Amino acid sequence: MIKIQNSPQSFSDDEPDGFPEIASDRMHRLPPYLFKKINSEKNRMRRENIDIIDLGMGNPNDPTPQLIVDKLKQASEIKRNQRYSVSVGIDNLRREAAKFYARHFEVPLDQDSEIIATIGSKEAFSHLCLAVLGPGDTVMVPSPFFPIHIYGPVIAGAQVVSIPMGSSDADLLEHIDMMCTQLFPKPKVLILNFPHNPTAKTVEKEFFAEIVKLAHKHRFYVIHDFAYGLTTFDSYRAPSFLSIPGAKEIGVEIFTTSKAFNMAEWRLGFAVGNSTMLSLLGEIKGYYDYGIFQAIQIAGIIALRECDAEMKKQADIYALRRDVLHAGLCNLGFPVKKPLAGMFLWAKLPDQFQTMGSLEFSMRCLKDAHVVVTPGIGFGDGGEGYVRIALVENEDRLKQALRQIKQVFFKE
Ligand SMILES: Cc1ncc(COP(=O)(O)O)c(C=O)c1O
Numbered sequence: 546m547i548k549i550q551n552s553p554q555s556f557s558d559d560e561p562d563g564f565p566e567i568a569s570d571r572m573h574r575l576p577p578y579l580f581k582k583i584n585s586e587k588n589r590m591r592r593e594n595i596d597i598i599d600l601g602m603g604n605p606n607d608p609t610p611q612l613i614v615d616k617l618k619q620a621s622e623i624k625r626n627q628r629y630s631v632s633v634g635i636d637n638l639r640r641e642a643a644k645f646y647a648r649h650f651e652v653p654l655d656q657d658s659e660i661i662a663t664i665g666s667k668e669a670f671s672h673l674c675l676a677v678l679g680p681g682d683t684v685m686v687p688s689p690f691f692p693i694h695i696y697g698p699v700i701a702g703a704q705v706v707s708i709p710m711g712s713s714d715a716d717l718l719e720h721i722d723m724m725c726t727q728l729f730p731k732p733k734v735l736i737l738n739f740p741h742n743p744t745a746k747t748v749e750k751e752f753f754a755e756i757v758k759l760a761h762k763h764r765f766y767v768i769h770d771f772a773y774g775l776t777t778f779d780s781y782r783a784p785s786f787l788s789i790p791g792a793k794e795i796g797v798e799i800f801t802t803s804k805a806f807n808m809a810e811w812r813l814g815f816a817v818g819n820s821t822m823l824s825l826l827g828e829i830k831g832y833y834d835y836g837i838f839q840a841i842q843i844a845g846i847i848a849l850r851e852c853d854a855e856m857k858k859q860a861d862i863y864a865l866r867r868d869v870l871h872a873g874l875c876n877l878g879f880p881v882k883k884p885l886a887g888m889f890l891w892a893k894l895p896d897q898f899q900t901m902g903s904l905e906f907s908m909r910c911l912k913d914a915h916v917v918v919t920p921g922i923g924f925g926d927g928g929e930g931y932v933r934i935a936l937v938e939n940e941d942r943l944k945q946a947l948r949q950i951k952q953v954f955f956k957e
Contacts, residue, residue, distance in 0.1 A: 601917035620840035630836035634662025650785035676825035688927035725763035738770040745884035767796035781885035873947035
């Protein structure tokens with residue numbers, strides 16, 4: 546049930562005679578890239594002009610709102626925006642982020658000590674790991690997991706303990722409590738991500754309140770990846786971890802414009818919350834980067850200030866796609882829950898495909914049905930037996946994908 550992830554991998558030694566091995570020790574702690582096989586097959590098929598319906602990556606396929614693009618164009622013409630910016634983000638952007646958090650999540654934030662603008666959430670997370678974790682530290686991560694939640698700590702030199710997500714909030718809370726009681730030295734950090742990628746699991750405030758209690762009881766910190774915090778459906782509203790009293794004393798939340806505003810390649814996110822953790826992040830970022838292109842930061846102000854309606858419209862688009870895909874998969878016999886947030890369906894393979902495994906199923910799906918889905922095993926052992934399907938094509942293409950899957954796997 547409990548797994549310590551720390552296994553070295555062997556790298557080919559391609560160095561010239563007498564030279565030391567070029568790969569650092571750290572590289573040996575990273576596993577081979579699991580999606581490589583699927584990606585290279587996809588690229589090969591595309592080169593042969595085969596129409597592939599790619600539902601693999603959570604890469605938004607709709608455009609950034611025009612208002613934001615226009616602001617970028619305008620701001621990029623201005624000479625002072627072409628110089629180095631500020632590593633932690635310009636004042637006006639951080640001020641707007643504070644207003645945004647207050648408006649959407651009822652969380653008051655001090656723009657100077659409790660907000661840092663980052664180059665997307667992956668950068669925020671990775672550098673935060675480097676700033677607060679190192680050899681001898683242990684991190685708890687629920688499994689299945691979004692890969693960087695494991696490899697961020699691993700690259701930082703920490704030990705990772707994966708905890709089964711369990712079938713309920715109570716299960717997960719119990720596993721965390723048990724882990725803290727059993728492990729010595731005690732875990733230092735818990736990584737959370739709700740709405741969750743890949744499982745689409747969502748939580749309510751009460752769950753976070755229990756986490757805050759556990760954190761204070763066992764003395765661990767929390768990093769909450771809130772990438773899908775505003776991609777929510779129906780009447781569900783995702784709570785911010787920081788909305789719980791006491792959370793700011795022990796936690797940082799990471800938010801991104803990538804999903805909410807279709808700004809994936811703009812690379813603009815925020816780390817917010819505990820001021821001590823954030824000052825460490827700010828310090829390390831000061832060594833590594835000069836901040837985000839200032840024109841993007843200025844366009845980001847428009848996103849946070851003026852695009853609530855566009856954000857809602859985009860979430861509604863995902864909700865419609867979710868309905869189409871959910872209905873289609875249920876018809877085919879996939880046991881799949883209707884998610885309340887995020888960009889994915891997390892579908893258990895029907896019984897007859899369980900022995901095939903998720904990687905083999907996904908490869909066949911690509912080769913024979915020309916549809917890319919992500920094998921659950923890519924998100925850790927806890928993901929085996931599932932595939933993750935991203936809502937990044939329009940409804941017609943999703944229906945087409947379902948027809949092609951049906952033809953290949955469910956022929957009478
Ligand atoms: C849970 C989660 N965190 C972070 C990211 C990356 O976000 P960003 O573009 O802000 O780096 C993703 C992207 O798929 C994600 O699913």
